Amino acid sequence: MPASVEHLVDYGHALEFGSFITPSAANPNAPVALAQISEASGLDMVTYQDHPYQPAFLDTWTLMTFVAARTDRIRIAPNVLNVPLRPPAVIARSAASLDLLSGGRFDLGLGAGGFWDAIEAMGGGRLTPGQAVTALEEAIDVIRELWDTSEKRGVFTDGTYHRVHGAKRGPRPAHDIPILIGAYKPRMLALTGRKGDGWLPSYGYMKPGDLGRGNAAIDEAAQSVGRDPREIRRLLNIGVLSRDPAEFAERLARLALDDGIGTFILAGDDPSLLQAFGEDITPAVREIVARERGERGTDASPVRSAAFLAARREGIAYDDLPSRLTAIEPGDFGYADVRATYMRGGTPGIVLQPDSPQQVADAIAYARRHPALPLAIRSGGHGVSGRSTNDGGIVIDLCRLNEIEVLDAERRRVRIGAGARWTEVAAVLGEQGWALSSGDYGGVGVGGLATAGGIGFFAREHGLTIDRLRAAEVVLADGSIVRTDASNRPDLFWAIRGAGANIGVVTSFEFEVDEVGEVGWAQLAIQVDDVATFLEGYGRVMEASPRDTTVFLVMGGRRPGQPQVAQFYGLVDSADPDTIIARLQPFAELGPLVQQSVQLTTYAQVMANADLGPHHGSGEPHSRSALLEHVTPEVARAAERMLDSGAVPFFQLRAVGGAVADVAEDATAYAHRAANFSLVAIGGDPGRLDRAWESIADHADGMYLSFDSSLRPERIAEAFPPATLERLRAIKAEVDPDGVFRDNFAIDPVGSDAA
Known part of the structure; x- marks a missing residue:
């Protein structure tokens, strides 16, 4: 795609707005207070320039960490980080740490350098423009490698400017940290298209047509490596473009609709200006853009990257998922945290995380539409038997069904979600002076143990975990949600106490627990x-x-x-x-x-x-x-x-x-x-x-x-x-005749060919 002033495009990105605040050391509390004003005014992010050689400025990393502790919602980013003075392996650790501490509120803006006299004065090396771009690309590779904890081996890179030999991976950030690149020249724009998640220039440094030419160069580079240009967010540092709020909003809307800008970051340290920007200007811009996108029919849905789509497994209807059901695919950032169990690796094709019995029913219905795929039900624990994950199949992960509720204090009756962990259960029950025998490790999930038996430290005194079960809620293979106890569907209640994985998905258990002291x-x-x-x-x-x-x-x-x-x-x-x-x-x-x-x-x-x-x-x-x-x-x-x-x-x-x-x-x-x-x-x-x-x-x-x-x-x-097996086969024939639950010590129903 040739670079051209006529490259007018709307990438359909959801609009975001932020502030660009001076990290002044003269009044250290001021940049913190301005971040809080930005958050209170509804802005999405707060950013700070990074000039470590400037004694009039606070250190940007320290300031961002302090701001993260003093805010609750707003995202934080350097605008942009001075890579020549910050080793990329350390940047990776620092960024991941701040992202974890802030609950996933950190974005990473990177710059290739500049002000080389000042950088040399601080001990950094002087680079030519071309060398600086190469060094930045190497830095991005190091950072992303260290964030990738799906591999156990150390990171080895032997770049011209950045080398790591066996560096340990991690910590893994709380979310997929976007890398935003401050770029103006062709090589930097090409790097942004190949490896960046966002383009972050300043409008004041640009000439007419630069946005169009920059977008075209980024798009061409993105397409050259198989990326969709819409994967790359377009951000723009701006000043006050007009004193008239209506005209200001209109100019920003045109930049969004005609030049693809999705994020506007206002530079300035005036609290009243930031407040007006967040409360008055941004709603007006959103309204104009939403109206015109509706008229144009612009597709504003999130874009799946080429790498994401390439990670999908064959035979899974990814685009036919039940509505509102959380699904994690192999290309998702969170996949590394759900693919495996405590003791076993796995590569499922999709992990579904229902948050209600009805969503469990929806997940089972989805699995029924994929009869050839393995199906694993996971409650969050060890999975020693290996049935809690699989290769290329479906996992129904019950981690969101983790409520622990006291139903009747006098009778010591409690309801526990299948996705709770036993350490959480023990803590809640312990507040009442109660306990329930539950294995020997607090990380085990309730569902797996409470349907298999439950051999724990109180078994000889109080029986197995299943012996304290008084009722359960179960989702059957046909999607029906039933309650079972000794008098209501007693055969089902009998079966889930020792063979529950064959019968259905237990979503919650009601136990009568024991009084236990020290x-x-x-x-x-x-x-x-x-x-x-x-x-x-x-x-x-x-x-x-x-x-x-x-x-x-x-x-x-x-x-x-x-x-x-x-x-x-x-x-x-x-x-x-x-x-x-x-x-x-x-x-x-x-x-x-x-x-x-x-x-x-x-x-x-x-x-x-x-x-x-x-x-x-x-x-x-x-x-x-x-x-x-x-x-x-x-x-x-x-x-x-x-x-x-x-x-x-x-x-x-x-x-x-x-x-x-x-x-x-x-x-x-x-x-x-x-x-x-x-x-x-x-x-x-x-x-x-x-x-x-x-x-x-x-x-x-x-x-x-x-x-x-x-x-x-x-x-x-x-x-x-x-005798037990014969009874189970009869129950299986009634509640799961098609063998939906066949991947965990499957019992063949009465009348089946296998039986």
Whole structure:
């Protein structure tokens, strides 16, 4: 596209307005107050020039950080940052940090330099105009690489002016920070078109026709690398173009409609002028532009970049999404935070985040229109079994359904959304002096655990998590939203307690929780000289312990030249120190104690052991699970052989039994009530893990769904005894005959060919 004065275009960008304030050091509070006035007047952004060599100015980074802390909504940007005096790797860290601290309110304006005498005086190097453009392009590449945390490897670039060798990535900004480039000359305009997110010149430095020529050059460069020119926002620093407000608004509207300007930034330190600009001028400009765009039929919808569209997976109707349903695609900035689980990497084709049961129904309907694609339901936790993400399929992420509500304080009845995390639940319940058994890690999502079983620190005393469930709201495969409890659709209520992933999507649970005071929290490390004897001893001591005591065991294989060590961790439900010590003493006597920590604390504090930030798991660890009635000598020797194989770096025994066995085998779909222990082994090589597991498999009496990643057909019969499986198949035939929920230990409905 040739550069021409006749290049008149409206890119359809939503209009934005900002202020350009002098970072004067004479009155340090003034540029801060002007930012607050800008925000109060409705402006969208506040910007500051960056001249580190100017002693009359405040440091721009420091000022922007202070302004971010003193404002709530307005975006902040340098206008533009002096890159020759700021190493790009440091810029990347600083920008990401300010974006995180401000809640995603930072934009990054960059300039190639100028005022080279002053830059040299501050220790920077002098560059020719061409060299400065090359240096800026290299800087942009470094900055974007460091922001990209989807890769684990360090950043290596060997540019002419900027080099990083193994720099660690991150932190990841709160949003996709746009890079705005202050450009006037052809090479800078071309760089803006290729790699910029916005063009930021000053109107006072431009001659008639420069906007048209600049737009044309940027558009041509953008198209040369496969970009849509509309991806690049056009910003403009302006002065007061007219003292007449109506004429001022009309001139800005013409710049928007004829020259594609989407953001106008008013330079000036007069508070009354900024107030008038925000309150009077900007509404008038928006009105004129909206009217003419309507008459012209201008498409003002957001533009998807070429890179975004290229990341889409085949076979997914991205343009046929239910309205108002949040969807995250592979090209979205937020995709890196939703693609994986705590322990496993994934590359789903789309992640849907409903915020109501009706939106869950909409998401399921969308999935039904894609029967060939994998479907994962995620409540936000570990996803050890691997069913919470996939490759190229659909993920329904329930993270927005995270409410925690006390329904009846007298009956200790609470409603918990499927997307809440257990550390959040424990904190809310702890305020009432209550608790609900919920695994051993606060980052686990409620939905997955509360439909599989829920083996936690109170299981021996109060039962599984599902044993405290009194009602649930479920979205079925046909989109119907139903409430189920012991008297209302009792078959459904029976099934979701142990096989819920097959039946529907539980959106909320109603639990009757327990009164719990302070507890003893113990972590013991014990040297193990004879693995089989030690494991058998643990099983014996655990079964003999009172129900108020639950201790889990974790260990790995032998390491050359180092003693083998097992970790005990668990609870004693007592506030009496002597009782706590007495309960733990038999465990401590199983071998030489090499480390110990015993605290009197609350269950909420025990479960406050999780980072609730996004999960960035990678790879595909493999796990196997077994439920055991006892740790017999045969089981102990088999476990020792498995650990000695080197295939199992993580081996865990969890105590069950006690109150779990008080519930009848056929009362819930979780049927293995006689088991006193849950065993899990995790390894990186599925073949080696399966071979090592053979010595354990013969002793298993069932398995726990959440801890087994294998896809062996026989796993279904291991998870559910014959009578349980027959009943589940009949229920499956009623509520999900087409097998919509088929990717998590799928049960074939009665009458299906597979069955």
